[in-house]
Amino acid sequence: MTLWRSALVGILILGLGVPGAAIAAKGKPAAAKGKPVVLLSTSMGDIKVELYPDKAPITVKNFLDYVNAGYYDGTIFHRVISDFMIQGGGLTADMQEKREGQKAPIKNESGNGLKNGVGTIAMARTSEPDSAISQFFINVTDNAFLNKETSADKVGYAVFGKVVAGMDVVKKIENVKIAANGPHKYVPVDPVTIKSAKVVSSSR
Numbered sequence: 554m555t556l557w558r559s560a561l562v563g564i565l566i567l568g569l570g571v572p573g574a575a576i577a578a579k580g581k582p583a584a585a586k587g588k589p590v591v592l593l594s595t596s597m598g599d600i601k602v603e604l605y606p607d608k609a610p611i612t613v614k615n616f617l618d619y620v621n622a623g624y625y626d627g628t629i630f631h632r633v634i635s636d637f638m639i640q641g642g643g644l645t646a647d648m649q650e651k652r653e654g655q656k657a658p659i660k661n662e663s664g665n666g667l668k669n670g671v672g673t674i675a676m677a678r679t680s681e682p683d684s685a686i687s688q689f690f691i692n693v694t695d696n697a698f699l700n701k702e703t704s705a706d707k708v709g710y711a712v713f714g715k716v717v718a719g720m721d722v723v724k725k726i727e728n729v730k731i732a733a734n735g736p737h738k739y740v741p742v743d744p745v746t747i748k749s750a751k752v753v754s755s756s757r
Contacts, residue, residue, distance in 0.1 A: 593719075596745055604616065615656070630726055631737065648737055672723070674712065
């Protein structure tokens with residue numbers, strides 16, 4: 554576990570250079586529960602993520618601000634580790650950090666009770682607790698050692714939503730061929746691009 558956590562922290566440090574509410578259609582469960590849903594259209598298929606503003610209001614607002622600004626469009630999943638997680642939302646296909654449109658780091662909401670389980674989405678950060686900017690990762694297995702209560706640093710990583718459709722796409726991304734690319738490790742040989750990210754009206 555310690556090895557994996559060290560690897561994740563290294564991944565997040567490489568990706569970070571500096572420390573809208575959804576409107577759902579009437580009668581839809583997502584709207585009734587106040588849970589925005591974001592569709593990530595990737596070069597390997599669509600992933601639909603339900604967000605939990607009641608549990609992680611700061612994180613969800615931050616993520617939605619990036620979505621609504623079009624920031625994620627054209628970014629890639631730049632770190633893919635099988636049986637661990639897939640990470641994206643901050644680098645372009647030429648492995649450059651997307652600085653234009655970046656906002657200030659946000660407060661870590663890892664103590665919200667949500668766990669880093671299969672299919673959950675959480676914010677990437679450096680070793681500094683409150684350093685998350687735009688990058689996120691999707692857990693492809695239960696990563697309990699990333700939870701606040703069981704993490705080595707007793708801080709952990711803030712979960713703010715879960716994949717509700719397209720987990721098969723997440724698994725496909727998890728299994729792509731990877732290689733080192735300059736200082737970056739675990740980079741898909743063929744870029745996995747987020748073509749667009751947008752709020753949609755339903756989680757189904």
